[in-house]
Amino acid sequence: MKRAYVLFLCLIMAFAAIGCGKEEDDYGKVDHIKNSVEDEPMTPTATPTPTEDPVKPLVLCLDPGHGGRWEGAIYHGQQERYLVLQLSKEIRAYINEHYPEITVYLTREDNETFSSDIGPDLRQRVEFAKNCGAQILVSIHLNASEKHNLRGTMVCISKQPNIHDISVELANKLLDATASIGIPKNGNTGYVTRNSGDTFDENGVPVDYYAICRHGASLNIPAVILESCFMDNDKDYEFIKDDAAIKRLAAVEAEAMARFMIEKFSKK
Ligand SMILES: [Zn+2]
Structure with a gap:
């Protein structure tokens, strides 16, 4: 009991x-x-x-290069500033449709924005991306070479240690994407770094030559320049020759950017 x-x-x-x-x-x-x-x-x-x-919201910033009075390259009767704006808008449209969890901002929506001096203009584009809360900035350009004998995709990235490695990863995803539709890598790796010849940081180390990458490093945001192909090369021009071609290029690039962002940032 x-x-x-x-x-x-x-x-x-x-x-x-x-x-x-x-x-x-x-x-x-x-x-x-x-x-x-x-x-x-x-x-x-x-x-x-x-x-x-x-989970932090995923934010991608695209920077359609040039604009305002900066025309960029001009070949086949086409101006780079218009083509890259169209390409950027197609990338955004693809991501909005297929990856609604990613918010996409463009540094410019028209060709009137960014008509100030080129120096402050490039800084403002990176500051814009930072203020959007973007995890990465991709500046969208089309290439041209002096002798008109080069082709392929080139991604310009920073040499600075705080954003270099992640920029290499992103560059490789973008290069694989354009290769999947037939655009070869430019050069050995497809990505390039370049130091400034006359500007150094407080430790005497040269800063990046490419302004978008340099400002990206100083504001601690991975910022790369994507030169999808060479406008002045006939084979490359096929990939941007009309609306359908630009849409196809945009789709593979958008897919690469979206997957990269989800893989790197969706759980941080
Ligand atoms: Zn350009």
Whole structure:
């Protein structure tokens, strides 16, 4: 009889302990949700659980090169500033349709923006990307060579250690994407770095020659210049010759950018 009584007491205590534990879990959950709301803007459908970290929104910034009075390259009666704007808008449209979890911003929507001096203009483009909360900036260009004898995709990246390695990864994804539709890599690797010959940081180390990459390094945002192909090469021109060609090029580049962003940033 006494043994049965002790067993009964033990059972009551065990239930009480389970109850307390559950209560703590619930409070923990409430706190977590409250913190999430304060830290991050949440969509109405987002329901974080205690085991999941809040996910930062994925933001991609595209920079259609040139614009304003900066025409860029001109071949086949086409101006680079218009073609890269069209290509950028097609990339955004593809990502909006297939990867709605990624927000895409363009540094310019028309050809009137960015008509100031080229120096501050390039800095402003990277500052814009930073202010958007973008994880990466891809500056969209088309190439041309002095002797008109080069072809292929070239990605200009920073040499600075804070953004170099991730820029190489992104460059390789973009190069694989354009290769998949028949555009070869330019040079051995397809990506290039270049140091400034006359500008150095406080430690005497030369900064990047390419302004978009240089400002990307200083603002700590991976910023690359994607030169999809050479406008002045007949074989390359096939890939940008009309609306359908530009849409096809945009689709493979958009797919590469979206997958890269999801792989690198969706759980951070
Ligand atoms: Zn350009």
